[in-house]
Amino acid sequence: MNTDISHRLIVALDVDNAETARGLVEKLAPLHVTYKVGMQLFYREGVQFVRELIDAGHLVFVDLKLHDIPNTVAGAVQTLVSQGVLFFNVHCLGGTQMMEAAAQAGKKAAGAIGKPPPLIAGVTVLTSMSETVLHDELKINEPLEPYVVSLASSAQACGLGGVVCSAKEASKIRKVCGDDFVLITPGVRPKGSANGDQSRIVTPQMAIEAGATYIVVGRPITQAPDPAEAAARILEEMSLVGVSQP
Ligand code: C5P
Secondary structure (H helix, E strand, C coil): HHHHHHHHHHEEECCCCCHHHHHHHHHHHHHCCCCEEEEEHHHHHHHHHHHHHHCCCCCCCEEEEEECCCCHHHHHHHHHCCCCCCEEEEEEEHHHHHHHHHHHHHHHHHHHCCCCEEEEEECCCCCCHHHHHHHHHHCCCCCCHHHHHHHHHHHHHHHCCCCCHHHHHHHHHHHCCCCCCCEEECCCCCCCCCCCCCCCCCCCCHHHHHHCCEEECCHHHHHCCCCCHHHHHHHHHHHHHHHHCC
């Protein structure tokens, strides 16, 4: 297996408590993947569990999708960063003022603890959302792809380091935002696994080929009878593409 690619697999620890998460991390330890702590785990175990993973040497992406008025989001960013959380996300739909406030607060808080600015990604359109829902329920009449690309461009202009998007939009965003912009793509399903509630899905190989920096996979790994084997198979699929480490 190509170990350079390992950290580009983000395993979503969407479980109820730290004990279950520790069990998964232990099983996946030889693979050196990145972990995602989202709302389900964070709201129970808080930043302490994130710190536990970071202190054990793991890369951690905190997926809280911050979305509030600029001042409140800036405060949340300052709280996260001052506790050593340097990779997390905010919603692009919070608007440019909110994204700028997040970027500035992140830079300032990181400087205060002698760290480089955090990697803040903007959430574009959730991968569970189809174009029909976007049009019929949310009344956003633009076609999905140009809409997502324009959200990504404005995230970049606001000082964010990347976006969360479907791999289906990744190659367009890569062209517009350049090689250094980080693309995090959930909605990834290895061949033969269930879609769950995801709508715009692709395989790991397709996501990497489309220009994804990171792919996020939850249930196909965490609910597999052998999570390490499932993750290893996904890493193999990702390695099939001859791309260099970002
Ligand atoms: O289990 P599954 O692979 O569908 O998990 C995907 C993870 O990625 C979930 O934790 C979900 O919250 C997250 N996510 C997503 N779509 C986005 C942003 C985050 O599915 N646009």
